[in-house]
Amino acid sequence: MAETLIEVQGLHAGxxxxxxxxxxxxxxxxxxxxxxxxxxxxxxxxxLKCMFGLLPRMQGNVRYGxxxxxxxxxxxxEGKGVFPSLTVAENFDLGLDAAKIKGAERAxxxxxxxxxxxxxxxxxxxxxxxxxxxxxxxxxxxxALLKRPRVLIMDEPSIGLAPKLFQDLLGPIRAxxxxxxxxxxxxEQNVREALKVSDRVAVMKQGRMVWHGTPSxxxxxxxxxxx
Amino acid sequence: xxxxxxxxxxxxxxxxxLAITLNFIMGYAGIFSLAHAxxxxxxxxxxxxxxLNYTSSMFVTLPAAMVVSAVLSxxxxxxxxxxxGEYFVAASLGxxxxxxxxxxxxxxxxxxxxxxVGIPPVSLFGTEIFRxxxxxxxxxxxxxxxxxxxxxxxxxxxxxxxxxxxxxxxAAAAFxxxxxxxxxxxxxISAALAGMVGxxxxxxxxxxxxxxxxxxxxxxxxxxxxxxxxxxxxxxxVGAIVLLSxxxxxxxxxxxxxxxxxxxxxxxxxxxxxxxxxxxxxGIVGSGGK
Numbered sequence: 001m002a003e004t005l006i007e008v009q010g011l012h013a014g015x016x017x018x019x020x021x022x023x024x025x026x027x028x029x030x031x032x033x034x035x036x037x038x039x040x041x042x043x044x045x046x047x048l049k050c051m052f053g054l055l056p057r058m059q060g061n062v063r064y065g066x067x068x069x070x071x072x073x074x075x076x077x078e079g080k081g082v083f084p085s086l087t088v089a090e091n092f093d094l095g096l097d098a099a100k101i102k103g104a105e106r107a108x109x110x111x112x113x114x115x116x117x118x119x120x121x122x123x124x125x126x127x128x129x130x131x132x133x134x135x136x137x138x139x140x141x142x143x144a145l146l147k148r149p150r151v152l153i154m155d156e157p158s159i160g161l162a163p164k165l166f167q168d169l170l171g172p173i174r175a176x177x178x179x180x181x182x183x184x185x186x187x188e189q190n191v192r193e194a195l196k197v198s199d200r201v202a203v204m205k206q207g208r209m210v211w212h213g214t215p216s217x218x219x220x221x222x223x224x225x226x227x
Numbered sequence: 228x229x230x231x232x233x234x235x236x237x238x239x240x241x242x243x244x245l246a247i248t249l250n251f252i253m254g255y256a257g258i259f260s261l262a263h264a265x266x267x268x269x270x271x272x273x274x275x276x277x278x279l280n281y282t283s284s285m286f287v288t289l290p291a292a293m294v295v296s297a298v299l300s301x302x303x304x305x306x307x308x309x310x311x312g313e314y315f316v317a318a319s320l321g322x323x324x325x326x327x328x329x330x331x332x333x334x335x336x337x338x339x340x341x342x343x344v345g346i347p348p349v350s351l352f353g354t355e356i357f358r359x360x361x362x363x364x365x366x367x368x369x370x371x372x373x374x375x376x377x378x379x380x381x382x383x384x385x386x387x388x389x390x391x392x393x394x395x396x397x398a399a400a401a402f403x404x405x406x407x408x409x410x411x412x413x414x415x416i417s418a419a420l421a422g423m424v425g426x427x428x429x430x431x432x433x434x435x436x437x438x439x440x441x442x443x444x445x446x447x448x449x450x451x452x453x454x455x456x457x458x459x460x461x462x463x464x465v466g467a468i469v470l471l472s473x474x475x476x477x478x479x480x481x482x483x484x485x486x487x488x489x490x491x492x493x494x495x496x497x498x499x500x501x502x503x504x505x506x507x508x509x510g511i512v513g514s515g516g517k
Contacts, residue, residue, distance in 0.1 A: 023495070077401075083394040085458075090387050098402040 012059035038204035074149035082131025099147035233359035240366035246463030254458030257393035262319035268440030272425025296422025340435025349430035456510030
């Protein structure tokens with residue numbers, strides 16, 4: 001079996017000395033879509049920040065395995081995170097700058113992303129502030145993909161999107177994941193839609209990991225009980 | 228009449244450059260400064276002081292004015308640009324008030340309340356330029372160069388970073404942008420060019436004193452940017468033309484009582500700005516929507 005890409009063991013983390021998440025164990029395996037669900041305040045975003053190296057841990061470990069480096073992990077932040085006064089192409093330029101991609105490779109990466117998410121081509125030169133919620137989210141995902149990550153972490157990408165639009169958005173990402181062996185950690189509150197595209201599910205409640213398994217093991221009754 | 232129009236042209240070019248430089252930090256970086264007249268003033272005093280005591284060559288006075296104003300901007304930027312925007316506004320207001328005291332009291336450099344008198348005209352390759360009709364060409368060239376510099380900056384990686392910072396400092400930082408350094412450099416560039424035009428202004432008028440560099444001037448420059456259109460390239464020039472031409476235009480309305488012209492100008496300014504903010508908050512050139 002391939003080595004786990006991110007292994008979280010006994011993790012405690014929080015803000016100003018106050019632990020928000022406690023004793024978290026989680027593993028992210030190669031070429032899977034792991035869905036992390038939980039209510040507001042369950043600690044999902046805090047866990048994500050620790051996994052991405054944006055928040056120091058108080059206790060426990062976050063270990064990258066299988067040769068994974070920080071540079072190979074891309075984050076799609078909550079709330080789309082596009083720069084509204086920049087065009088979509090300029091938003092992509094910032095993503096390329098951050099990934100330190102230079103020269104002809106920059107255009108090649110943009111072309112590759114436009115191949116994955118071809119709808120972006122229609123509004124590539126529009127200001128991001130004029131895009132619909134779904135288009136902006138697509139740009140945010142496209143910008144994260146520019147670094148051709150091995151792991152893509154998406155923090156609540158469904159916020160503000162209709163279920164159909166969310167599925168339309170995730171369809172090409174799921175196809176890319178299966179074609180290129182991308183590993184995805186999807187943090188969501190929109191449980192039903194997220195489960196449709198996930199291989200495994202982990203449920204958080206009040207800062208603790210309370211359940212994990214496959215979507216088929218998570219019955220409606222069990223979900224109601226956990227939530 | 229020719230000299231009158233040339234004089235108006237010089238002032239429009241000078242204030243257009245000031246508005247463009249303020250717009251660069253205000254419209255593209257989201258830095259609201261109430262101290263722009265200070266950079267303009269230090270440039271003017273530096274240029275005037277050098278012209279009076281050493282040489283009036285613009286290859287000396289203009290670069291010296293730029294350096295002094297840029298260095299001064301660093302004194303404001305380094306401690307304040309790391310904190311939230313409203314602290315910078317307060318700090319810039321403090322600098323403006325402090326600078327007025329300095330301009331008034333530092334007699335050895337500024338001439339005190341009486342100012343610097345008899346500043347020699349700027350010279351270019353040994354030729355002195357003093358007639359308004361000649362000077363207007365110098366200021367038009369300076370305006371074109373300024374427009375060119377800021378056009379290149381706004382459309383460069385640096386300009387893209389500035390706009391990203393204006394949208395969200397934390398997100399820009401997450402994309403590897405060094406927010407305090409970029410903001411500090413943008414303020415230094417803006418201050419340097421405001422200082423440069425200050426030196427031109429001093430040599431044109433041959434006399435400067437503190438009254439040209441007070442808070443009123445900073446507010447006037449900001450009004451030009453807002454009325455013309457913040458974050459647009461043409462807006463600051465349009466704002467400068469409108470705000471400088473309006474007083475002249477009003478004096479030609481013979482049916483108005485000449486003794487009340489000042490008050491009428493204030494009423495028109497106030498009403499105009501209120502209507503603009505209500506119906507075209509993006510300014511004359513900016514987007515029309517609220």
